[in-house]
Amino acid sequence: MLPKVLEIDAKCAKDPRYFDWELWKKANDIKLTISPIPEKMGGLGWSALANAVLVEELASVCLATASNITFNTFGLLGAMVECRPGIVLKVIREMVDAQKKGKPLFWSWAITEPSAGTDMEEGRAMATMHPSTHAEKVPGGFKINGTKCFITNGSLAHYVIANIPFDTSAPRESMATFLIPTDANGFSVGAVERKCGQKASQTAEIIFKDVLVPEENLWEPPGRGLRHTREILSITRGFIGVAGLGLARGALEKAIGFAGRKKIRDHRLIDEEWVQFIIADLLKDIMTVRHACYNFAIALDACHVWRMFDAFPVKAGLNILPRNLLLGNSLAELAQNKFIENIGTAFKNKLVTDKTVETFVKHGSAVKVAGTDLAVKAANSAADIVGLEGMSREHGIEKYFRDAKITQIYEGTNQANRMDVFENAIRPLIS
Ligand SMILES: Cc1cc2nc3c(=O)[nH]c(=O)nc-3n(C[C@H](O)[C@H](O)[C@H](O)COP(=O)(O)OP(=O)(O)OC[C@H]3O[C@@H](n4cnc5c(N)ncnc54)[C@H](O)[C@@H]3O)c2cc1C
16 A cells, blocks of 8 residues: 555546556455454454454554455455344355455445434434435335435445435434445435545445335335444444544554654754654553454454354354355245344343443444544644655655544544533443
8 A cells, every 4th residue: 555545646646547457356356345253254363353454454554444454354344233144144155256256346334424423323413403314115115305414435436325214294203224225226426525634535425316226225224324423433433533544544654654764954854852752642642542442342342243153153154054055045035034134133232232332332432532532643743744745745744644634523523522421431320
């Protein structure tokens, strides 16, 4: 990635629809795009902790490219949160098949709407919001209308996991989660945003005009959409914190390299005490935030959806059944049986309770704020060290600066994340 990211950033500044397939294909060839899928089924079988290390490393070079590579596992995450065996197997089979063929299989998660960003993630705000999207029951399935905006990979996605209400005057009570294939009639992509940073990762408006989806694509029934959102956030917010950590490290490494080369008067810039203080202070923050991030990832492995790969029936199945059977049609058909689906959901709900989800939202929010605030601080301090040259494109410092700011806004603004920490950690003690 190193030699290419500035060139890619410049190309995306000219054309926001530019996507560097060469880098993506290299990552796909070594299966980084399907890293959490068990080895026996064709993936790398990486734990949440291993994925956190991956995200930190990639984000230390380019957070947007890191997102292009790792965001691909979104479908799997969405399916695991559902945990109906039929859905999980379908998603794994499609992802493994696409990886083998060297083809992209992109997923988007669409909650934000033109009139509702934070409101779509928070229960009290959701109760009074005015969504533009709307679902309606029709014979054989559902009809979907409306617009979602600022959707990562919305312009590239093959599937969109979307939260859509049935009754726009009661969004919270009627919010449902749908899986929407983007080749459905009536689906279209609007503007691809021209963002200040993270340009290599596309962010797009997506439009539904009488899009018909079959019954089985209703992943969560009306009233359960917010729970689905919270559960995804309880995992992804922590990973955004990890991405912020990676960016902070990358910015610091660049500044150290510069300060070691730059001569002022008769010595190197790095020999200045004020520079050493900034570096030491950032290193202390990076070490501390890394502990928080990796603890979060270890907790995901031990107590959240990753734990399912280690749970007895899943582990036994993976050990005993041959690969062709695991990925074959007969198991996929069997897994769609209503009885088996219900067992899968009950099993997962026992492992990941509502209390687990809210605990992880609280910790994930704390990690997200810590990692992303650090990203902004590190990019800022790196610019202080490098000075004027840091503001020119060739050094890459200004790119870290632009990329970092966005991390404080998405996956819930850092203000909303702080509110979540307060609501979950302190509110129960004072009310
Ligand atoms: C690069 C990028 C990628 C993104 N990718 C996705 C994606 O893949 N899927 C997706 O669904 N969305 C995505 N988003 C959208 C993102 O999640 C929203 O931007 C975010 O939720 C904030 O919403 P908003 O921008 O509408 O801000 P608003 O909700 O309008 O907030 C504006 C300000 O008001 C504050 N505020 C809002 N509500 C409250 C409240 N109740 N109490 C107190 N203060 C409040 C906020 O903290 C903020 O300071 C992306 C955004 C960006 C920039």
